[in-house]
């Protein structure tokens with residue numbers, strides 16, 4: 001056994017993956033307790049998704065970047081700045097795999113491995129996608145991607161983009177585009193107005209967040225931007241100078257033209273590492289997806305591994321901060337250290353409220369499962385391998401497929417470079433509806449290493465030498 | 466003919482950098498990703514290896530892997546997470562359609 005493999009109760013090796021709200025608060029809590037942590041993030045700068053920072057040459061003030069959340073963004077960034085010298089921070093470092101208690105890292109400097117005794121997964125989420133025929137064309141972006149282009153690059157994906165999908169980010173990002181000088185062609189929500197009304201009592205548990213949501217909708221409407229419910233996108237075609245989105249609403253087909261499309265139906269936790277490590281997962285019926293099993297503080301089924309923030313289910317940025325701190329307290333408890341009981345109780349209360357709010361969001365903005373079952377055969381489902389829904393519909397009965405990984409092996413859907421991050425949710429829906437089986441019985445795509453293609457870039461080192 | 470473009474809204478006073486795209490010089494601002502450079506230049510990133518249709522990324526956050534491209538020296542880079550540098554030479558497959 002080498003030195004690096006030795007576990008010591010006095011200096012446990014703690015790794016945190018993800019420098020978003022959850023990962024930063026986890027690191028802070030552990031540093032306050034006198035421990036040393038390694039914080040790894042693929043991005044060049046800390047902040048995660050919501051508090052993402054642009055490259056240093058872009059200098060807009062926090063208010064312009066983060067709007068209502070500017071104060072929280074600045075608080076998180078300055079907490080990180082205070083922590084910086086007390087932690088082993090590894091930016092621009094991808095964790096592309098894991099084996100037992102070792103993480104496989106890739107950065108410009110090359111590939112390395114590090115060993116850990118405790119690991120906090122704070123890997124966040126990405127957009128959850130419901131595909132539409134024609135969505136692989138240039139000009140169609142994920143909803144979160146449209147926001148990244150705005151925040152990180154000070155650019156718009158279009159001057160008249162169509163926002164389609166569902167979820168609170170649909171309204172937030174359409175409003176951010178409006179404020180940035182774009183004129184959204186429309187906001188098309190697959191969810192129904194009745195569903196949003198039903199969810200109101202639960203959403204009212206976080207009144208500030210609920211009010212912001214209502215405000216975005218009102219502000220868009222006040223500018224004459226159509227905001228429509230129960231609008232199910234069917235296809236996107238390039239026509240003249242436009243992308244034309246065809247959607248059905250109340251049984252009738254309509255068209256709307258714009259110069260770009262942003263698509264997103266909620267968020268999908270980035271759970272591949274939990275899976276590769278062997279964490280147990282449970283089916284979560286409100287989101288129709290499998291999530292890593294964890295207790296209230298973020299303990300996974302493995303004694304070494306903890307889950308924080310969006311990785312364990314989508315509860316938003318404030319809950320990600322609380323969840324990061326809680327996961328760190330769980331680590332401390334499990335290492336036999338004392339934890340501040342009052343703080344722990346406050347954090348648990350915060351999480352309980354966030355849980356109710358989350359159930360409200362899931363009610364108001366459900367993943368559009370029925371719309372996917374109705375998509376045309378020529379709709380590409382898997383962008384990486386160009387597999388269509390028709391390909392799946394043909395293969396499922398032919399090969400008697402009932403499980404996601406067999407579907408992948410036979411059709412290549414989910415086998416490409418993105419590992420099914422983008423197509424996974426929709427592929428589950430197609431398999432369930434074609435086999436008339438409950439969604440939980442089709443299982444889920446299993447992640448494989450490398451989780452993402454390892455970036456072979458050494459451009460800067462080369463240019464410098 | 467529809468052609469997608471990114472439009473700058475601010476931050477226009479950054480230092481200029483120059484790279485090449487398919488042999489032609491293209492201006493960019495320091496801090497632009499390769500995705501931004503291409504979406505401000507002519508609106509596409511790569512040809513799909515399956516059907517030859519153009520692609521221009523999708524997630525812009527390093528998740529979907531739909532924006533990998535190649536430099537003249539053979540390096541493979543993810544356009545949406547790589548900041549452009551002077552001297553980079555992006556080579557896409559020769560366009561077969563317009």
Ligand SMILES: Cc1cc2nc3c(=O)[nH]c(=O)nc-3n(C[C@H](O)[C@H](O)[C@H](O)COP(=O)(O)OP(=O)(O)OC[C@H]3O[C@@H](n4cnc5c(N)ncnc54)[C@H](O)[C@@H]3O)c2cc1C
Pocket residue numbers: 017018019020021022023040041042043047048049050051093094095096122123124125126127143144145147148169172267270308309310311316317318320451526
């Ligand atoms: C594109 C996008 C935009 C969003 N915008 C908003 C918004 O405006 N308002 C709002 O309220 N909520 C927004 N959300 C919801 C948001 O996810 C949460 O509010 C919050 O960011 C969650 O924090 P987190 O710490 O759990 O994860 P994140 O903030 O997502 O941070 C996760 C971090 O982990 C890193 N990471 C992941 N996998 C790896 C790996 N294998 N190796 C190395 N690093 C890795 C990522 O680079 C990232 O920095 C957005 C979500 C997305 C996906």
Ligand code: FES
Pocket residue numbers: 521522523524525526527528529530531532533543544545546
């Ligand atoms: S656009 Fe998705 S990885 Fe670059």
